Amino acid sequence: MSTASFSAAFAETPANALVVAQSIDDAVSFDPAEGFELTTVQSFNNLYQRLIQSDRTDATKIIPGLATSWSAGSDGKSLTFKLDPNAKFSSGNALRPEDVVFSLSRAVKLNKSPAFILNELGWKPETVDSAVEKIDGNTVKLSWTADVGPSFALSLLTAPIASIVDAKVVEAEVKDGDFGNGWLKTNSAGSGAFTIASYTPHEALVLQANPAASDKPKLETVILRNVPDVGARRLLVEQGDADIARGLSADQIDALKSKPGVKVLAVPSARTDYILINSKANPTLGNPAFWEAARYLVDYNGIATDLLRGQSQVHQAFLPVGFPGAVTDTPFKLDVDKAKKILADAGIKTPVKVQFIVFNDQPFLSIAQSLQSSFEKAGIELDIQPGVASEIYAKGRSGQYEMTLRYWIPDYFDPHSNASAFAINRDNSTNTAAKYAGWVIPELTDETLAAVKEQDAAKRVELYQDLQKKLQKSSPFVFMLQGSDQVVLSDKVKNYVQGLNADQVYYDKVEK
Numbered sequence: 001m002s003t004a005s006f007s008a009a010f011a012e013t014p015a016n017a018l019v020v021a022q023s024i025d026d027a028v029s030f031d032p033a034e035g036f037e038l039t040t041v042q043s044f045n046n047l048y049q050r051l052i053q054s055d056r057t058d059a060t061k062i063i064p065g066l067a068t069s070w071s072a073g074s075d076g077k078s079l080t081f082k083l084d085p086n087a088k089f090s091s092g093n094a095l096r097p098e099d100v101v102f103s104l105s106r107a108v109k110l111n112k113s114p115a116f117i118l119n120e121l122g123w124k125p126e127t128v129d130s131a132v133e134k135i136d137g138n139t140v141k142l143s144w145t146a147d148v149g150p151s152f153a154l155s156l157l158t159a160p161i162a163s164i165v166d167a168k169v170v171e172a173e174v175k176d177g178d179f180g181n182g183w184l185k186t187n188s189a190g191s192g193a194f195t196i197a198s199y200t201p202h203e204a205l206v207l208q209a210n211p212a213a214s215d216k217p218k219l220e221t222v223i224l225r226n227v228p229d230v231g232a233r234r235l236l237v238e239q240g241d242a243d244i245a246r247g248l249s250a251d252q253i254d255a256l257k258s259k260p261g262v263k264v265l266a267v268p269s270a271r272t273d274y275i276l277i278n279s280k281a282n283p284t285l286g287n288p289a290f291w292e293a294a295r296y297l298v299d300y301n302g303i304a305t306d307l308l309r310g311q312s313q314v315h316q317a318f319l320p321v322g323f324p325g326a327v328t329d330t331p332f333k334l335d336v337d338k339a340k341k342i343l344a345d346a347g348i349k350t351p352v353k354v355q356f357i358v359f360n361d362q363p364f365l366s367i368a369q370s371l372q373s374s375f376e377k378a379g380i381e382l383d384i385q386p387g388v389a390s391e392i393y394a395k396g397r398s399g400q401y402e403m404t405l406r407y408w409i410p411d412y413f414d415p416h417s418n419a420s421a422f423a424i425n426r427d428n429s430t431n432t433a434a435k436y437a438g439w440v441i442p443e444l445t446d447e448t449l450a451a452v453k454e455q456d457a458a459k460r461v462e463l464y465q466d467l468q469k470k471l472q473k474s475s476p477f478v479f480m481l482q483g484s485d486q487v488v489l490s491d492k493v494k495n496y497v498q499g500l501n502a503d504q505v506y507y508d509k510v511e512k
Contacts, residue, residue, distance in 0.1 A: 013243050017221040018493070018510055021233040022246035023361050024226045025202055026389030031184035032163035033103075034112035037393060039205070039224070041160055041409070042505040046207060046222070048163035048190035051081050051100065051140075052154060059413040059500050062154055066095055066164055066191065072150035078143040079150055085138060089166035090188070090195045090210040097134035102167035104132045104142070106179040113397065114161040116430045117411050120420060120452070121153060122146035147453045155414040160503050165189045193217040193508035202226050202388070207507070217508040218495075230362050237262060237488050243512065244496070245488040249362050250309035253486050263489050266310070267498045270320040271483035272418070273312065273367070273407045277476040280438030281402045285354070285476075289346030294478050295332040296339040297375045304481060307366055315482035317468040318408070318422045322500055325415050325461035327468040336377045343378065350379025355402040357395055360386035364405055371405075396436050407483070408433065409502035415464040416452045422477060423448040423467050437476040444470065 013019045026037040032044050045053075052070065055061035067081040087095035108118050108128040122145035123131055131143050144153060156162070165180075166189040173183035180189075188196040194207035194217060207222040225242065227233045234252040236242035238259060248256070256262055275294065279286040300314045317327035343350060354375075358368040365386060372382040382403070387395075395401045410417040425434035426445045434441060444467070451463035471477060489496060495509040 012240060013490075013512075014221075015512055016219055017223060018219050018244065018507060018512070019236075019242045020222065020224045020244040020246065021227040021236045021242035022224060022244075023228055023389070024205055024224055025228060025361070026359070026393065027199075027201065027205070028390050028393060029112075029181075029185040030188060030196060030199065030205075031110075031112075031181050032160050032165070032190075033107035033110050033114070033179075034181060034185070035160070036113040037389065038409070038502060041502045043205070043207075043224075044160040044163055045192065045503050045505065046194045046507050047188045047192045047196065048160075048165070049087075049192055050157060050160075050162045050164060051083075052157055054158045054413055054499070054501065054504065056497055056499055056504060056506055059504065062158060066100075070154075073141075073143070076149055077145070078141060079153060080135065080139060080141045083138050083140065084214075087191055087214060088212040089169070089191045090212050091166055091169050092212055093166050093168050095164070095191065096167075097137065097140045099164055099167045100140045101132045101134055102171070103164045104162065105129055106165075106170075107161050110179055110181055111431075112181075113431050114159070114411065116420065116424075116432055117156055117159050117161050117417075119430060120146060120148065120156055120416070147449075149455065152414060152416070152452060155412045155417075158413070159411040159417075161411070163190065166191075194222060197221070213508075215508065218511045219507070222507045228361065234488075237490065240490065243490045243493050246485075247362065248486065248488060249366070250307070250311055253311070253488070254309070256488055261491050263491060265487045265489055265496070265498070267485040267487060268322065268500055269409075269483040269485045269502075270322060270500045271407050271409045271485075271502070272315065272318060272320055272479060273405070273481040273483065274318075275371070275478035275480065276396065276404050276406045276433065276437055277478075278399060278402050278436075278438055279476045280399065284348055284352055285402060286438075287346055287348060288474050289342050290348060291474060291476055291478070293339040293342040293348075293378065294375075296335040296342070297371070297378055297380070298332070298478060298480055299334045299370055299374050300330070300332065300480060302334070303367055303370050307370060308363055308481075310484065311363065311486055312481040312483050314480070316479045317472055318418045318477070318479055319415055319464060319468055320410070320418075320482050323410070323413070323415055323418075324457075325464040325468075327465055327472065331472070334374060336374070339378045351381055352379065353381045353383055355385060356382040357385045357387060357392050357401045357404045359389045359392055359405070361389065368405055397431070399436065399438060406433075411501075411503075413501065415460075416448075419448050419451065419464060419467055422471055422475070433477070439476050 170180035237245035454460040
């Protein structure tokens with residue numbers, strides 16, 4: 001179905017449907033073992049359930065999902081879960097221990113971008129089968145070799161990659177040993193409030209109510225329309241052709257605050273915006289002096305205050321405010337003369353041209369233009385190359401870039417979620433942001449693994465603070481901002497909930 005036909009069909013949004021205007025160009029896969037982009041991650045709580053999940057109003061709390069109870073083993077390296085005997089998938093199939101075993105083992109064996117989360121337990125493709133086992137018809141046991149405790153394991157199991165899929169349905173769609181990944185890229189096989197009715201890349205994702213859901217949603221349909229132009233998104237929600245609009249610019253938000261019929265919801269976000277430098281692209285970009293100079297070529301306050309106006313705050317560490325141990329000092333500011341001296345002292349000759357790939361969406365393009373302007377003052381020409389988000393992701397993950405603008409959102413509520421992404425890369429064997437930067441750091445990897453093992457809470461916070469300060473000082477990452485999501489809702493929309501983490505978007509309770 002084309003976007004044009006949506007416009008004709010929804011001049012007034014139906015009473016039983018929620019229409020959301022946003023960009024979905026980033027979507028790569030709706031398989032929870034692979035999807036790792038904002039659009040896909042935001043869909044998973046609506047399509048799937050996990051054994052346990054974060055409380056939607058307080059991410060620090062873990063509550064039952066498909067498991068009604070759980071207990072830690074005396075060895076400190078195992079958890080036993082009792083499954084909900086009434087749980088069913090959208091197919092009508094009852095939840096079985098085999099579904100849990102299949103889901104977690106396939107996620108590790110597929111080894112897609114989010115697999116490193118489950119790798120934290122020491123799970124590898126060749127060992128995971130012995131780590132996830134059926135005990136009886138209503139019980140599964142998970143064990144691990146990594147030196148981490150049950151509380152950390154529980155945090156990992158709240159991540160989208162730990163979603164439970166209907167093994168019977170997915171196994172029927174397996175092609176060439178892909179564990180059903182090809183089919184799940186555009187379909188769903190979960191027990192969440194909704195299922196995927198249809199997905200047309202770069203056009204629309206349509207969710208429909210799951211008739212077998214234990215807690216049925218209030219609305220029959222949710223339609224995520226791909227509207228790349230932010231001005232068009234504003235117009236749609238202002239005229240009532242959309243119920244929700246995401247990703248509007250600061251100017252558009254300001255204009256809508258006084259408009260009747262709509263309301264602006266400001267949601268604290270754990271999103272961290274940063275510059276990612278490919279240290280392997282060439283000797284200049286691999287020089288720590290270039291990384292240091294880059295820190296003084298960002299107009300942090302100008303971007304946060306003048307450009308984004310409430311949509312982000314200056315934040316210069318990898319842990320977002322709201323997480324234990326987040327470092328909040330901001331030692332860097334725009335200082336062109338200092339940056340020039342750092343470059344000159346290191347023998348880096350200017351002018352130098354750097355390919356800068358960015359998402360073809362706001363606010364990324366505006367931020368990129370600000371960076372282009374400030375970097376140019378030190379003789380660094382940023383060649384902005386906009387692209388569809390899914391393509392930019394692919395280039396970043398494969399190292400086919402020089403510099404890019406990225407955001408990172410924690411996968412679970414623990415400091416290690418971000419530390420494992422930015423401060424672990426022993427040998428390029430794990431898909432982390434450090435690997436994408438080509439930054440091999442065995443010593444920092446050891447320090448990060450020591451932090452996650454630490455049982456003393458206060459000492460653990462100190463270790464993560466130390467890691468943040470080391471990366472803040474020298475790394476191929478320039479941490480700039482922490483986001484605050486501004487979502488525009490029609491006055492008709494009630495009970496929409498969005499939490500601190502990216503996956504905490506819920507449509508099941510929404511009414512109109």
